[in-house]
Amino acid sequence: MNLRDYWDLITIIALSLLLDILIAFYPDSLLRKALGLAFVLFFPGYVFITALFPEKKELDNLERLALSLGLSIAIVPLIGLLLNYTPWGIRLIPILVSLTIFNVIFALVAIYRRANAINPWIPRISIEKIKEELEWEQSSRLDKALTVILVIAIITSIGTLAYVVTHPRAGEKFTEFYILGPEGKADDYPTELFVGENGTVILGIANHEYRNVTYHVEIWLVNLTYDFETNRTIIHNMYLMDYFNVTLPHKPVDLESNWTPQWEMNYTFNIDKPGKWQLWFLLFKDERPPLPEPINGDYVQTNATQRILDAIEGKIQSLKLNIEVREI
Incomplete structure (x- = not known):
């Protein structure tokens, strides 16, 4: 077993636990807000999709990314709905603990499924992989320009969302x-x-x-x-x-x-x-x-x-x- 083959899932487990520590001891830190964004909008969907589809042939990278974001937006409200019918209610600590348990359990399931897959999907981040995924060499100038604009738009959207989360408006006066x-x-x-x-x-x-x-x-x-x-x-x-x-x-x-x-x-x-x-x-x-x-x-x-x-x-x-x- 090579731990490098599970770096993404191990990282999610570690970051989920780190967020718990930050909220407990450094609740006003900027890192807590940045981690919290990924914790809610990406981690749950990613570990869930990776556990369901461990084989490389089942989904391509862009589909996995899109489904990770979309499922996260669906999973978090469902967990909140379940908590609403418990004595703990929809509060910070119960939500934090519930999502951490969800991320850890499904990350471990995903590790097990990937270890037993015939041709497992393992994310490798490199310039060559990105170009291959985007079919960069075969693209026309127009397609390359549109791809660059799309990437800039995505980065801008993520930056805007991060700013809104880290600089919330004042509540009702x-x-x-x-x-x-x-x-x-x-x-x-x-x-x-x-x-x-x-x-x-x-x-x-x-x-x-x-x-x-x-x-x-x-x-x-x-x-x-x-x-x-x-x-x-x-x-x-x-x-x-x-x-x-x-x-x-x-x-x-x-x-x-x-x-x-x-x-x-x-x-x-x-x-x-x-x-x-x-x-x-x-x-x-x-x-x-x-x-x-x-x-x-x-x-x-x-x-x-x-x-x-x-x-x-x-x-x-x-x-x-x-x-x-x-x-x-």
Whole structure:
């Protein structure tokens, strides 16, 4: 057994294992991204085709290359589909392990099949082999020119694809804005209070805007009703309870690890007026719109009411708690 006859398959096994090491210890390296491209778009199809067709006469080199690329594009989604029905799901580590196992198993099968083939196909890379494959000597000038253009186009396409993979566009820009109950769960909110009784919630913000952002948070106590006859929201009272701001850096979205908060605060409030109220939390990015002067502490007769109307229509990022306040 001459190991040189299996250099391509041994190389794929070694590179697949090397990629695992790079992802574990050097996840941001450029080599990892380059290897990952071949790992997904070439290796699975190549080992599969080589295992199926070990004989030289069965396929020519160009057919093997085309089928390797095409089958890789088919095999990877199928593995992802199977993982979707397992407890591990479609995540980086399960996909990496599954593809590595696939590449290693089929590479070993291909080695066995090639060792037992009568006239095995063994890739040899040389200028003479390339010319022979392209029938260079028998080609006309036009065919040679078209071949050169095709090769340049393929190299350019591979280079473009590599650039796109290694320089991905920024993902969707958004901000997490949420309220949790006092125990840190989306439950047990203080929706029924007595006059002057304290209520506590956890207010959280996470910045996924790909830049530093200064967030301005306004907390409003609002009494409103909806007129179904006129399809209008009528605001009866509107009091500014609190205001603060916080500047946060960008936090990357990590789908592999457990979710962790970026910024949270315990916010305690009390309401000194009985009735059915809505506690609105309005979030503004970078700049806070100017506020007019209230009338006896109530903003209902000012254009500040537009803030709540915009929040109801989804034009302002906001959160709301419905609270019933009773007399003691």
